[in-house]
Amino acid sequence: MRFLRFLAVHCRNFSDFDWQMSEKYQLHPLSTLFPRLVGAEFDALVDDIAANGLRDPIVLHNGMILDGGNRAAACEAAGVEARYVEFAGGNIVSFVLSANLHRRHLSPAQSAAIVSSAQDWAKAQTHGGNRRADQMDCSPLETIAGRAAASGASTKTQQRADKVAKADPELAKQVAHGEVSLPAAVAKVEGREKPTPKPKPVMVSEERAAELLAENAELRERIAEIARDAQEAIEDNSQMAAIFEADDRLAAAMAEIKRLKDEVASLKEQLAGAIGTKNEAIRTAKYYKAKCEKVAA
Numbered sequence: 001m002r003f004l005r006f007l008a009v010h011c012r013n014f015s016d017f018d019w020q021m022s023e024k025y026q027l028h029p030l031s032t033l034f035p036r037l038v039g040a041e042f043d044a045l046v047d048d049i050a051a052n053g054l055r056d057p058i059v060l061h062n063g064m065i066l067d068g069g070n071r072a073a074a075c076e077a078a079g080v081e082a083r084y085v086e087f088a089g090g091n092i093v094s095f096v097l098s099a100n101l102h103r104r105h106l107s108p109a110q111s112a113a114i115v116s117s118a119q120d121w122a123k124a125q126t127h128g129g130n131r132r133a134d135q136m137d138c139s140p141l142e143t144i145a146g147r148a149a150a151s152g153a154s155t156k157t158q159q160r161a162d163k164v165a166k167a168d169p170e171l172a173k174q175v176a177h178g179e180v181s182l183p184a185a186v187a188k189v190e191g192r193e194k195p196t197p198k199p200k201p202v203m204v205s206e207e208r209a210a211e212l213l214a215e216n217a218e219l220r221e222r223i224a225e226i227a228r229d230a231q232e233a234i235e236d237n238s239q240m241a242a243i244f245e246a247d248d249r250l251a252a253a254m255a256e257i258k259r260l261k262d263e264v265a266s267l268k269e270q271l272a273g274a275i276g277t278k279n280e281a282i283r284t285a286k287y288y289k290a291k292c293e294k295v296a297a
Contacts, residue, residue: 025072025084028064029121030096033114034104035177037070042077045070050078059099061087067099093122094140097150108153109182112161113175115141115151120165160186 037045054075058068065072066087075082087095097118101111119141141147148158160182165172167189174180186192 025058025060025063025065027069028061028066028096030092030118031065031067031069031100033096033117033121033173033176034069034100035106035110036073042070042074045074046077049074049080054080054083057083057085059087059095060084061092066092067096093118101151107178108151108157109161110176110178111151112148112153112158113165113172113182115147115158116161116165117169117172117176119147120169157182164189 036042049071054071056068056071058072059066072082097115101114106114141150144155144158144162147162148155151158151161153161161172161175164175164182164185168185171180171185171188175182175185
């Protein structure tokens with residue numbers, strides 16, 4: 001379960017997540033236009049579903065998740081059984097935009113790119129007359145004003161998003177997901193990407209060239225001098241380290257000598273005390289010996 005939650009959190013978009021691993025339903029193309037929840041937002045949804053269950057069921061259409069991709073991933077991560085309902089009918093483009101466009105924290109550029117991409121997708125589905133016209137009806141989005149009203153973006157922003165969506169649908173999807181800014185996307189489709197500027201050759205006179213060569217030689221010599229100074233500094237540093245190390249050893253030796261001297265002084269005092277005691281004992285013995293001899297006489 002933790003592994004599935006990791007996948008749901010760290011995949012860049014829903015198409016990167018293998019829904020067949022955790023769910024039997026894949027995302028509907030319209031659903032993939034919206035950026036998925038990540039990080040704290042996704043964790044909050046998982047915690048809410050774990051605590052309160054799934055409030056809004058996941059909507060299916062043609063065996064794919066039309067609305068509720070985030071909820072499906074959160075149910076999987078929370079270990080809660082998801083509930084599914086079939087799309088009740090009507091215009092699926094209007095349904096998806098209404099269900100998702102204004103419940104997310106999307107920038108105007110993202111919303112505009114989503115609306116443009118949704119309209120283009122719906123138009124592509126109606127070619128050949130193999131789709132129900134009522135489900136793909138994009139008449140409210142036929143004008144720039146209508147698309148801007150749906151996205152909540154300005155007319156200018158919507159126009160720029162339309163241009164990107166028509167020129168490069170995948171790039172428009174990146175704008176919708178917040179991965180590429182709208183100005184950068186417009187510049188790319190218009191071929192206005194700023195090329196890497198090439199250095200312009202600098203024309204100099206022969207005299208100036210000679211001066212530059214002399215300055216270059218002087219700089220090289222200065223660099224070599226600095227390198228020599230650096231090497232000497234390194235050697236001096238090594239010598240100082242050796243001196244400091246030697247000083248440390250000398251200080252340790254001096255400390256040991258002082259300790260030994262103190263110990264010798266202590267032993268001398270003890271020896272002097274023992275000698276004094278011995279001499280006192282000898283004098284006492286001689287005194288009593290003389291006294292005994294006198295008594296015997």
